[in-house]
Amino acid sequence: MTLSQTMAARDFEQVVVCRDPNSGLESVIAVHDTTLGPSLGGIRMRAYPSQDAALADALDLAEAMTYKAALAGLELGGGKSVINADPTSPHRRELLAAHARYIAGLGGRYIPAVDMGTSPEDLELVGHYVPTVASQRRDPSYFTARGVVASIRAALGLTSATGLRDAHVAVQGLGHVGRHVVALLAEEGARLTVGDIDAARVREVRDRFGATAVPADEVLITDADVVCPCAGGAAITEPVLDRLKARYVIGAANNVLADQSLAGGLMQRGIVHVPDFVANAGGLIACEAELRGDDSGVLDRVDGIGDTAVAILSRAQATHTDSVSVALELARTRLASRRPGRPWFPSAS
Ligand code: NAD
Numbered sequence: 001m002t003l004s005q006t007m008a009a010r011d012f013e014q015v016v017v018c019r020d021p022n023s024g025l026e027s028v029i030a031v032h033d034t035t036l037g038p039s040l041g042g043i044r045m046r047a048y049p050s051q052d053a054a055l056a057d058a059l060d061l062a063e064a065m066t067y068k069a070a071l072a073g074l075e076l077g078g079g080k081s082v083i084n085a086d087p088t089s090p091h092r093r094e095l096l097a098a099h100a101r102y103i104a105g106l107g108g109r110y111i112p113a114v115d116m117g118t119s120p121e122d123l124e125l126v127g128h129y130v131p132t133v134a135s136q137r138r139d140p141s142y143f144t145a146r147g148v149v150a151s152i153r154a155a156l157g158l159t160s161a162t163g164l165r166d167a168h169v170a171v172q173g174l175g176h177v178g179r180h181v182v183a184l185l186a187e188e189g190a191r192l193t194v195g196d197i198d199a200a201r202v203r204e205v206r207d208r209f210g211a212t213a214v215p216a217d218e219v220l221i222t223d224a225d226v227v228c229p230c231a232g233g234a235a236i237t238e239p240v241l242d243r244l245k246a247r248y249v250i251g252a253a254n255n256v257l258a259d260q261s262l263a264g265g266l267m268q269r270g271i272v273h274v275p276d277f278v279a280n281a282g283g284l285i286a287c288e289a290e291l292r293g294d295d296s297g298v299l300d301r302v303d304g305i306g307d308t309a310v311a312i313l314s315r316a317q318a319t320h321t322d323s324v325s326v327a328l329e330l331a332r333t334r335l336a337s338r339r340p341g342r343p344w345f346p347s348a349s
Pocket of ligand 1: 115116117140141142144172173174175176177178195196197198201216217230231232233252253254280281283284
């Protein structure tokens with residue numbers, strides 16, 4: 001499929017493929033849908049095998065942002081950008097600056113935030129070129145983790161008063177979000193199993209929270225109540241699905257299912273799955289509050305992700321439909337109720 005065919009098939013508004021020979025930048029900015037407002041999404045920096053792989057990732061991530069914002073009740077559209085480079089590159093500042101100039105060219109239709117491979121300091125640099133930047137003042141990961149934990153609690157049918165004591169949760173990935181997830185679960189007395197490809201992170205979490213460490217490629221098949229993927233996307237593949245022992249899959253990792261059809265596979269096996277774009281919306285809620293300069297009620301709204309998760313799971317059960325399809329339908333219904341209304345452009349002053 002050509003890019004324009006993909007854009008038509010998946011209803012993308014704008015995709016910018018960037019190449020700056022001076023800095024060596026290769027990047028993509030994808031704006032999926034601005035029905036609800038300007039698109040917001042992180043800048044991911046990662047060494048992809050090719051620029052086509054970077055493009056494919058940007059498209060998947062941007063589309064998920066549209067549904068995430070819609071289900072979180074935010075007046076934001078879905079977008080994402082990726083820089084095809086190793087985050088440890090000595091030229092990262094030049095690459096970020098070059099990428100930021102391309103973002104500035106979109107005139108506010110894409111608001112950048114942090115993502116894997118970028119930090120609030122990077123966003124400060126981007127802010128020199130782009131007037132509106134999210135997650136410059138704070139890392140949204142705590143809020144993301146809090147929403148994931150609220151989803152786990154809600155899916156298990158617990159209230160925050162009952163807590164997660166006695167639950168066994170296996171967390172894959174101990175980075176920004178995973179470490180907060182572990183800390184929040186430990187506070188509630190959950191039993192923890194953890195795994196990461198970074199041995200130092202595993203040691204730190206094991207020693208600090210008394211978690212059981214397992215090899216990174218085994219954590220998702222732990223015999224736990226819940227597996228919580230907080231590393232990269234496509235963690236749940238067909239072979240992993242066949243070996244899953246947990247009854248719940250709820251985590252932060254974006255696009256965690258290698259293929260959307262796996263949502264049906266999870267349902268058939270009776271495994272409860274809160275879609276990633278529902279469970280991990282806490283960071284986006286915090287970014288939106290930061291942009292408005294009003295943090296009031298932000299924690300309640302993040303905890304409210306648990307109610308959204310329950311509504312989706314209940315509907316999925318009642319209609320014998322997988323939870324991803326139910327969540328997508330709800331998100332698309334909200335978008336349809338606001339059309340015509342796209343594309344969003346800043347009002348002329
Ligand atoms: P991060 O880069 O800080 O952490 C990722 C961790 O996963 C690292 O410790 C890494 O070593 C580990 N890892 C990588 N591959 C692994 C593997 N195969 N097995 C086990 N561990 C592995 O990223 P993050 O910010 O914590 O984000 C984690 C996930 O959550 C990503 O998919 C991200 O897109 C998603 N997410 C993050 C946020 C946020 O607020 N940071 C918001 C929404 C979604």
